[in-house]
Amino acid sequence: MKSKRRDLAMIVSDCPASAAGVFTTNRVKAAPVKISRRHLKDGRAQAIVATSGNANACTGQEGDMAAERVARTLAGELGIKETDVLVSATGVIGEPYPIDTVVRGIEENVRHLSKRRVAGAMAANAIMTTDTFQKEDYTSFRLNGSRVNLAGIAKGSGMIHPNMATMMAFLACDADIEPELLQEALSEATARSFNMISVDGDTSTNDMVLILSNGLAGNRRITGKGPDYSRFRKHLDRLCVNLAKSIVSDGEGATKFIEYRVVNACSEEDARAVLRTVSNSNLVKTALFGRDPNWGRIIAAVGRSGAELDPDKVDLFIGSKRFIPVAREGKYVLFNKKQLKQMMKSARLKILIDLNGGDKEAVGWGSDFSYEYVRINAEYTT
């Protein structure tokens, strides 16, 4: 682990909590991903331990044993069940995990666990790798008369991270909710937030989003999809979107923050496919960096997204405060190029793609692609 910086975060609930997780779809899964999935099978957990610097990925059986030892160590210190500890790691792939250092770190720091607000910030700081700022958000809301607290921290950044492109988010809540519903809520919130940001198209071996919700708010337990669940969902979605946006904002190489909106798609999957293909396109990203109103690159990306669509119906708008139409029904419109170029100097841009096919939509966020991206990713050496 690196010296002189925080690289260990522990999140502990006062009592066993409902727990849920969303994990990387990469077939190459880091050891912490494997063990956390296993420990989540009963929908219950009480602690999360995250380390940064080494991914514990491609480390074989030794790596699996190391991840287990991380869980066992924290469980022992806290006097809780080993299977109630979730484990996470981010950092270099394919180097031996420094398990002895991590064990010592847990043993030495477990007594510093704190309920103070600053503890959350320190945890957010500890999971950073090359992030330039810590990402945290907090909200509270009422559920049936009880005040519920929901907090989250995240790491990951626009598209800049050397070999640690990992996206991680850890959420803590005191609502009382069935684990199955918590899982469903987290999966859907992730689909609309963390999965809708354009990192660099690379899915890490270590990506994970975890939530603990321990019921100490004292609300009437959420056991079905009534108004309480909807309210919970709304706040969870919003918090995840905020964290996701802050990840996009942290592209060291990024000079722009772009909101993409795809409307009137035949299905939500189609809308998301179009959004992801456009926001991940290198040609679109470099055009945005160059402030080039080169919308042909956008429409070409729409076309190769694999989504069901009629190219002759696609409308395209680019804007900042207001939108300028650049294509109607798949064909150029004679817009004011000078005005659009001027608008593209803005640090915040919006791109609206109307497929005029169905009634589904998707919203997502991305950054541009600058020299800095190449520098940071090329100059990093193991």
Place this chain on the structure above:
Amino acid sequence: MKSKRRDLAMIVSDCPASAAGVFTTNRVKAAPVKISRRHLKDGRAQAIVATSGNANACTGQEGDMAAERVARTLAGELGIKETDVLVSATGVIGEPYPIDTVVRGIEENVRHLSKRRVAGAMAANAIMTTDTFQKEDYTSFRLNGSRVNLAGIAKGSGMIHPNMATMMAFLACDADIEPELLQEALSEATARSFNMISVDGDTSTNDMVLILSNGLAGNRRITGKGPDYSRFRKHLDRLCVNLAKSIVSDGEGATKFIEYRVVNACSEEDARAVLRTVSNSNLVKTALFGRDPNWGRIIAAVGRSGAELDPDKVDLFIGSKRFIPVAREGKYVLFNKKQLKQMMKSARLKILIDLNGGDKEAVGWGSDFSYEYVRINAEYTT
């Protein structure tokens, strides 16, 4: 069209030829793609006309009519059928196609059609956009006692082209072959060559590969998949691979040429999926540019490729003249990092991924990702 440079190429056969084409899979198809597909339905054509500077894409009905007029003009000049003319274009998307200039260009230049070898080079030159050198190849071989000639030109470059990322190749042959077999041969050759190079992951609205084969070699007509067909396939494959490699070499921003090989995959599709995901990964490309032996990025790309594979069986090798194993059975091996770093300074690298699953394989070629890529793609303005 741009002044002072060639931007019109015409390839004409002395007689109607068997003809075949492979076209972009992008749903947004340029007008020339639509008309050429239509004109190829009968498996016959006699001429190809290609222009550079304007893609004639997203140009609506006007664009369709312009593409038709291009075909009609050349057909009129040559006294051949309009449906025997194939049309191609590359350049800016979403601007009105300068049809009058093109028509004038055809009328004025049709008398310069030449059988001299240099004519091929000039045609290769005329289809360039930001290509830095012209791409052509020629071979001849015997089919049942007759000497057959096969020539090809291509345009497209590593991953650098402003808004003209289009890949085009035009092949001319004098073998006598059934159109259906010619189509099958061209489709398979394209799959193993042009489709296995890492451009920038963006599929253009205008990509196309066309072949005319007019039978003047006098060989016994190829009507089935016997030895003659195999021989024809072998030479066609080789020519397409050569042209594809020259496209990769023409990355202005590229500093390296990488040969990827995926072996022991469960299916050819799996092998190709792994190859494409790795060779298109921005993180892999920037690591290669930075000479960073950061193989975790490669294995993470393997894992997210969607291919059927067991991560615990994957072996990974990086090399130039010889290979250095960096991972065995999905786990790091303790290799000599200094030696690998030294090797990575080489301009030509090889990456071998052994999935140890089945017996299928794929070979492909890619370049790295440098500052130049961003500069060229950002500084271009419409």
